[in-house]
Structure formats: structure tokens, C-alpha cells
């Protein structure tokens with residue numbers, strides 16, 4: 547189990563490794579373009595090669611890219627859908643070049659069309675992205691909090707997509723805050739066990755590639771995506787102790803996407819809390 551964090555790539559891709567090391571993160575997640583815009587500049591080979599070398603030398607990994615926020619495979623317009631697929635393909639290419647394990651993305655909002663209304667479109671677009679991307683990179687659908695008609699808040703929805711895509715590189719990233727907001731009570735041992743049994747039944751534990759470790763500012767089943775620092779939210783330290791203890795997660799990386807105690811994003815204190823809890827589990 548690796549304790550990782552989302553870090554900035556300002557100043558160049560290899561700088562992300564330094565930022566991870568600065569806060570004690572053992573693995574990292576980052577963007578490779580502005581997450582709020584469609585603009586994409588291919589990364590020079592020197593940058594991706596330097597990242598790869600630096601990751602190998604420092605042992606930071608496994609590493610993942612997080613797709614831009616504009617991606618919406620459930621989009622109602624063909625232009626938007628095409629841009630979303632192209633963006634994912636671009637990210638998959640960079641992930642391969644930098645030696646990252648995969649790209650984590652959100653399924654997007656069906657904007658009122660309903661899950662069934664966009665299901666086939668999502669599956670077909672994922673198949674196209676997989677077809678157009680390198681064979682050594684995973685494509686990971688992240689579960690959502692269910693806010694604003696976002697698909698994938700229920701494991702059943704995630705599982706139906708995975709089964710229909712039926713591709714060995716199609717995987718899942720589970721965000722603890724999104725689980726909690728979607729009504730899975732991962733804060734208690736019983737709630738977590740029940741949630742992971744349901745996950746195994748609907749999605750399959752073997753399809754889980756990574757976790758996002760975030761506490762929740764919002765109540766159980768609130769449907770609201772608001773991350774908190776570990777121990778400051780409604781999942782709490784005891785909740786995370788249970789999560790880190792769960793056998794399903796022992797071989798997976800955890801990535802913090804928390805505001806930070808000084809509002810500077812995932813920080814050393816959050817990493818240290820998770821490391822301390824991991825030590826208590828004896829894993």
C-alpha cells in the first residue's frame with residue numbers, strides 16, 4: 547500500500563516528483579495540462595523521459611494522471627464528446643510516455659438524459675479511447691458523488707459500464723469522499739464492509755486500480771462532492787483506520803486530494819496522518 551498525493555506539475559513534469567518527495571508521498575497523481583481548459587500541448591519527450599527516470603530513481607509510484615475536469619463522455623453534443631475522447635487519448639499517450647500506470651477520469655453528467663439515455667454512448671466512447679491508446683496504460687473510471695446528474699455514484703452504474711466495455715485496461719478508481727456522499731457509509735467498519743461487498747458484486751475487486759483518500763465535508767448521502775483533510779471531516783481518523791485495514795486495498799495506491807491544513811492542497815500533515823494510521827494497521 548502506497549500513500550500518495552495529487553501534486554502540481556508547475557515548472558515541468560519532473561517537478562511533480564520533487565513535490566511528492568517534499569510532503570513524503572510515495573506515489574503521485576497529477577494533471578498534464580490545465581484541468582479547466584481543453585488546450586493541450588504535447589509534452590516534450592525530454593520531460594516525460596526525465597519524469598520516468600526520476601520516478602525510477604526515487605521509487606515514487608505507481609503514478610497516475612487525472613484527466614481534465616471538462617471531460618464528459620455523457621455529453622449531449624457530439625463536439626463535446628469528441629473533445630472529451632481526444633483529451634483522454636492525449637492523456638493516455640502522456641501517461642504511457644511518463645511511465646504512469648493509468649489515467650483517472652470522471653464519467654460526467656448526463657444533464658437530464660438519465661443514465662440509461664447515455665449508457666451506450668459512454669461505453670462506445672470508452673472503447674474508442676482504449677482502441678486509440680497505448681496498451682500499457684489503464685483507463686480508470688472514478689466513482690462520483692452523484693452531484694449534478696453525474697453518472698457512476700452507484701457501484702451498479704460503474705459495474706454496468708465496465709462489463710459492457712469488457713476490456714482488460716478498463717479499471718476503476720474509488721474516491722472515499724464520493725462513496726460517502728453517494729450514501730456508502732465507509733466511515734464505519736460495517737458500512738465499509740457492506741460497501742465493498744457490493745462493490746465486489748457489481749464491479750469486482752480485481753477491477754480496482756487506485757483509491758482517492760479524502761475525508762468528507764458533507765454528510766452521508768448528501769450527494770455533494772466536497773473533500774476535507776483526513777480526520778477533519780465526517781469519515782474521520784477511525785474511518786480511515788478501517789479503510790486502510792480493509793484487505794481489498796492492501797496492494798493499491800491511495801492518493802490524497804484534500805484542501806491541506808494551510809489550504810495549499812495535499813500536504814505533509816495529511817500524508818503523515820495516513821502513514822501513522824497505516825502503521826497502526828500493521829500492513
Ligand SMILES: [Zn+2]
Nearest residue numbers: 612651652688
Ligand atoms: Zn477525480
Ligand SMILES: [Zn+2]
Nearest residue numbers: 688721758803
Ligand atoms: Zn477523487
